Amino acid sequence: MTNAPEYPVAQTRYGPIRGLKKKASTGVSYYNFQRIPYCKPPVGERRFKDLELPEPWTEPLDCSQQGPSGYQYSKLLNKIIGSEDHLYINVYTKQLNPTKPLPVLLWIHGGAFMRGSSGTEMYAPDYLIQKDVVLVSFNYRIGAFGFLSLDSKELGIPGNAGLKDQNLAIRWVRDNVANFGGDPANITLFGESAGGCSVHYHMLSNQSSGLFQRAIVISGCALNNWSIVPRRNMAERLAKAIGWDGAGGEAGALKVLMGAPAEDIIKHQDLLLTANELENRILFAFGPVIEPYVTERTFIPKSPLEMCRAAWSNDLDILIGGNSDEGLFCLNGIKENPSIMDNLKDFEYLVPLELELVRTSQACKEYGLKLKRFYYGDTEPSFENRNGYLTLMTDKLFWHGLHRTIYGRIASSKPAKTYVYRFAVDSDTYNHYRIYFCDRNVRGTAHADDLSYIFKNAFSPVPVNDTFEYRTMMTMVELFTNFASTGNPNGGIAGDIWIPVGGSLGPYNCLNITNDGLSYVELPERQRMELWDSMYRKEQLY
Template sequence: MENLVTVPTEYGPINGCKKTSILGREYYNFEKIPYMKAPIGKLRFVDPQPPENWIEPLDCTKDGPPFCNVFFADQKYQGELSGVHINVFTNNIDPKVPYPVLVWIHGGGVVTGNASEEFNGPDYLMQKDVVVVTFQYRIGVFGFLSLEDPELNIPGNAQFRDHICALKWIQKNISNFGGDPNNVTLFGESWGGGSTSYHLISDQSKGLFHKAILMSGTALNNIYTFFPRRNWALRLCQKMGYEGPDDEKSLLEFLETADEREIVMVSGQVMTDEEKNFDGYICAFGPTIEPYNNGNAFLTDDIIKMSKTAWGNDIDIMIGNTSNEMLMLSLCANMPAFFDTYKCFQRYVPREFELPVNSEKRLKYADLIQKNYYGEEEVSVDNVNGLMGVNNDSILWHPTYRILMSRLANGRGKSFAYRFDYVTNNNLMRAKYNIDEKLPEAAHGDDCAYLFRMKGMEYENFSLPINSPAFDGIKLMASIVTNFAKLGNPNVPELKDVNWIPCSIESPLYGLNINENGSKMMEFPEYERFKVFNQLFEDENKILY
């Protein structure tokens, strides 16, 4: 292959190749680079191990498989246990001045998602002089099984350790690809944004990146901020037909040899209806306070307590959400089961309160939340605006506010807040769910399509003509993100006369509303709406920030 290029890494040489982006610019493509051993057998749940060295160049010209999961886009099983690798894209492997590095953590709600080029194509960002890194990591139970017995050395949060392993690989190797290891920006959307937030909090990640972008996700997200320690492992094994003793060593031995596909398919069935519908759990295995320190503990205390002294409070970030994250709830009339689940307002009582289902206090709080969004009006499929609002606020906007307030109260880093309100035919999540044009707002995940080419989401007859609003949005978002990565400043010529200033403790949600008809600085409208949650934290005497 005449466009082959060989680059050294700490474990051995690799072969990449040249590609041409959809916009016509050539770039170098390196995919499926090993950064950890495949977690097979005894390695399934433990901390990541370094790969074996090799001598002959590995073929890293093609995309590798994702890690085992049921993918959200088609609800089909995909992946392999060997799907843990890193991808690097750059238009210059030997620039005169090293490029800033953008490291993307893919989303997927803890249990799904992947970093494949089909959904994370670097075409748009390759128009800029940056190095883009994506990577696959352990998902679901493989990333978050947590056992109490220190002798088993599985305290939990292995997924975060995979992330750290990748970040350390970047520190040691990215200069070989033209990247600057001293200018790394970690960013992600949804669970990827939440993961980025966790890394800003844990001391294990300190110094491995220098700026961050949190897109529609924080460590205080009400879905995955607080995973209680329950008998999840026993439930999973029993769901798979296990009839042995309930000691952790026996459970682990069973899970180390069980079929990985069955583990993935069954792990979503271990929660009770109460845990799913009233507590709002989307999975049983997620971030947890580790029961012991195995020498590199990632989470040692409640997130909000750790955030007060977090190292990441002193680095600059961008943080924001879309204008209507839960826009798909507008389809409730066609999905009665979906509606019945989301109309239960007990699920919006903050998980940190640890209130029993149907307790007097929890029911009282649920009623206060419902009245905040509906008044005395009945919740119905004909009026789902309140359901969209309460989901947007409880899951994303209020946690974003808390993270911002904690940073502003305890750190020196700048925080640039944004609200992505850009709507064109490139809002691929709107297209996937066929959202009514009468609801001109951006849905959860819509912003990703303005940074990455998402071939796997493109619809029939999809096009991006030059000089279209969609193409202008891509240019705008690519400029904002790459300029922030380079200089820590998101102000770019495409914003015209707008001066995007960092938010302050007096105005934590004053930021940039990004809109196809003109972006502007404003106090985000969600702030007034979610004050009910501030009051609940005060009533419950819980730490708000």
């Protein structure tokens, strides 16, 4: 990038943009384009609605600085942050005019569909941009703004606006990434947690068919129990919390919500779940839903399991995996409220809701007892022996959904490759999320701990050469960029041991990523997955 312009100008279909030349902490120079509009702002009458492409412009738009996040409550800052006008895309590239178009890595951030953003505080490009790829990230609507769902077709808000935002962003990348040196015919969609779940939904929804060529699903998928929110009257509950008197039905509730300050929506959206819903481990009020009626933009028309069986993406190669101790993220809640453990007596509430069992039925009680015996033996749950609960949450909330997705891919009998991995790196410094959720004295690899080895963030220093943290970072970068480039994650420092799963259903191997490096082993969670499998009928499992 010798003599490259300090403020490069690139073209998009909608108008020119001006970026900024930057140098990564790894020493690599790259072009930084941020806050690029990919759709019309979701403000005013467009709040909650499906959006359209942006209006064109003629003069270069300043895209050198980061845009805001969506409205959300920040636990770290203990205040509401963000803006409704936040639907922007970011592009990071070393070459605007490479001799050969570069593979594209398109990131979808996580945050339980209720928070998060694509900001460089958490997702700086420094590590991935070392390789010859174009990295893209973007914001989408979250919480009630992105997932409000109304039954009335006349009101035009069937739900999943946040996923439809993502679809528009992916289309923008396909149509514009060539102007940033990227190959529109070689796009790898990747995401973590709700972002991984989103990636999986794009693999299932016909709305996204053909928009990308590969996928990386990290610690979240459409078969996790939190991936779909049961249809309930959340719009009315939210409107009543803000002050609606109940007049006018859904239309009356929507009128109140359309006129409410964004801060009021954020203040109340996390407080809508009933005691019974919380007891049934429903995690949040707003998220993906099966849409109540069909339109030309319907994204989720039926259950995720039904969509999996006929997914257009069964022909795509994917990487899929998670962290060894995902459930550690629950520890902070247990520490703040130890009675959660002391009151954990009725394990039938941990039996999967998709089994459609009555909680008081004999079958449900037997499954609950099976879970208790497996994770606790003859002991009773308490704060002191909380590890059984944290392991159970690892499996219930994350690994079993991933496992079912893997089984479904195998059962599809398609030739596409499915590479399974398990991340179990334990660092005193770089496992940022474990330190945040728990403390430095807790060991293990918590939900989202892998992100510090994929993206530079504001909370972890850049790893030092000749440490296992540095080797892990370089290995993760190599695995992901190899896969994005060729469809094969093997090669270079990543070695050549990772074999995709396939053949018959049963035990399968994974790439195990630890402090000591890489090994190809049978999935260590196998027996736990078999326990959960035993509660499902075959037609419920995959």
